[in-house]
Amino acid sequence: MFGKSGRTVKEVIIATKNAGKVKEFQTLFAEKGVEVKSLLDFENAPDVEETGETFAENAILKAETIANYLNKVVIADDSGLAVDALDGRPGVYSARYAGEHKNDKENIAKVLEELKGVPFEKRTARFHCALAVAVPRQRTVVVEGTCEGYIAETQTGTNGFGYDPIFYVPEKQKTMAELSKEEKNKISHRANALKKLEKIWDEIFDTEEQVK
Ligand SMILES: O=c1[nH]c(=O)c2ncn([C@@H]3O[C@H](COP(=O)(O)OP(=O)(O)OP(=O)(O)O)[C@@H](O)[C@H]3O)c2[nH]1
Ligand SMILES: [Mg+2]
Numbered sequence: 001m002f003g004k005s006g007r008t009v010k011e012v013i014i015a016t017k018n019a020g021k022v023k024e025f026q027t028l029f030a031e032k033g034v035e036v037k038s039l040l041d042f043e044n045a046p047d048v049e050e051t052g053e054t055f056a057e058n059a060i061l062k063a064e065t066i067a068n069y070l071n072k073v074v075i076a077d078d079s080g081l082a083v084d085a086l087d088g089r090p091g092v093y094s095a096r097y098a099g100e101h102k103n104d105k106e107n108i109a110k111v112l113e114e115l116k117g118v119p120f121e122k123r124t125a126r127f128h129c130a131l132a133v134a135v136p137r138q139r140t141v142v143v144e145g146t147c148e149g150y151i152a153e154t155q156t157g158t159n160g161f162g163y164d165p166i167f168y169v170p171e172k173q174k175t176m177a178e179l180s181k182e183e184k185n186k187i188s189h190r191a192n193a194l195k196k197l198e199k200i201w202d203e204i205f206d207t208e209e210q211v212k
Pocket of ligand 2: 050
């Protein structure tokens with residue numbers, strides 16, 4: 001994948017335990033003939049505390065910790081939802097907005113409750129995704145992607161994960177959870193970040209042996 005001969009990558013490791021993300025990366029990378037592994041395959045990998053104030057900081061923390069642990073090139077994804085009427089919340093706290101136990105249903109309920117009475121045109125929001133690629137003990141590169149939309153008043157659709165059932169995508173006139181995985185993977189914040197990563201992939205590596 002990612003272009004030039006001699007730098008062919010057949011497998012990538014995504015430093016995530018989120019099964020929804022893993023599925024999306026598997027679909028995104030399948031087109032490139034690349035197999036995706038995640039922390040669901042490396043159960044003893046350390047837990048990384050997300051202490052950063054930005055998506056990029058958290059992505060770097062996760063990528064570098066796991067890359068150093070496995071001594072392999074690792075990609076980490078830190079992502080979330082920013083709602084304008086909530087001053088950008090839940091932001092970096094998207095996964096644990098309603099509590100440390102991470103519950104998508106409760107997170108959605110909290111956002112909908114906080115937006116009660118806010119008219120549709122003021123319910124603008126965007127998904128953010130920061131992808132960090134860490135080459136162990138050498139360098140880390142970050143790219144970011146976004147996806148613009150509105151927070152609906154009710155949930156619709158069963159695909160995707162997280163806040164997808166309340167994230168309305170105007171150009172599709174559907175929520176993200178009503179889109180097929182192929183459709184989501186064309187327009188999502190994650191797909192947009194990955195497109196940027198693809199463009200700079202060859203520049204990340206100095207020498208061939210760094211890519212196994
Ligand atoms: O509706 C959604 N569609 C998406 O496409 C999406 N991408 C991210 N999110 C939300 O943001 C949190 C990430 O937080 P996060 O980056 O810390 O990931 P996580 O804690 O779930 O797993 P890990 O990668 O850290 O192991 C997730 O849990 C979700 O709530 C999304 N919601
Ligand atoms: Mg997390």
